[in-house]
Amino acid sequence: xxxxxxxxxxxxxxxxxxxxxxxxxxxxxxxxxMGWFSQAPGKEREFVAATxxxxxxxxYADSVKGRFxxxxxxxxxxxxxxxxxxxxxxxxxxxxxxxxxxxxLRAGTHVYSWGQGTQVTVSS
Numbered sequence: 001x002x003x004x005x006x007x008x009x010x011x012x013x014x015x016x017x018x019x020x021x022x023x024x025x026x027x028x029x030x031x032x033x034m035g036w037f038s039q040a041p042g043k044e045r046e047f048v049a050a051t052x053x054x055x056x057x058x059x060y061a062d063s064v065k066g067r068f069x070x071x072x073x074x075x076x077x078x079x080x081x082x083x084x085x086x087x088x089x090x091x092x093x094x095x096x097x098x099x100x101x102x103x104x105l106r107a108g109t110h111v112y113s114w115g116q117g118t119q120v121t122v123s124s
Contacts, residue, residue, distance in 0.1 A: 002030045002113035004096040009118030012086055016122070020081040022096030022115055030112045031098040033057075033105050034072060034079040038120070040092040047106045048094070049081060059102060064090075086122045093117040 008020040024031045035050025049070040051058045058070060067086075072079040079096065096115035097105060104110035 002098045004098060004113050004115035006094065006096045006115040006118040009094060009120045011121045011123065014086060014088055014122055014124050016086050017082070017084045018086065018120060020083070020094055020096075020118060020120075022079045022081075024077045024079075024096075024098055024113070030100065031077065032100050033102050034096065034098050035059075035105055036070065036079075036081045037095045037097055037108065038090070038092040039095065039117075040089075043092075045095065045108060047108065050097075050102060050105055051079065052102070057102060059106060083120070086120075088122045088124045090120060091122050092120060094120050 002024045004024050006022045033050050036048040037045045038048050039045040049060045051070045067084050069082040095117045097111045098113045099105035099111050
């Protein structure tokens with residue numbers, strides 16, 4: 001099972017940017033898709049973005065399209081989330097996730113591994 005370690009969270013003003021990173025140490029078959037979820041206080045964890053190995057398939061939640069960009073470096077088993085134009089409603093704990101299928105990863109129903117999360121706080 002993959003171990004995922006996130007970094008890059010912090011406090012930023014609205015309109016600012018952050019770049020999250022997630023390093024995975026696992027067999028490649030369990031990290032074909034890697035992605036990000038966010039969980040705001042008192043709310044359920046929600047899908048943000050995911051990408052396949054080689055970035056051949058990429059998917060975003062509607063709320064972040066045009067503002068966030070997901071990318072990965074397969075040689076380093078690392079996935080990134082560049083977040084621009086941050087809004088206060090983007091505040092939450094951001095979790096890295098890995099899975100074999102995009103639809104079940106997006107739904108959170110078949111996730112091989114979760115990271116421990118990194119806090120993102122956007123002030124107004």
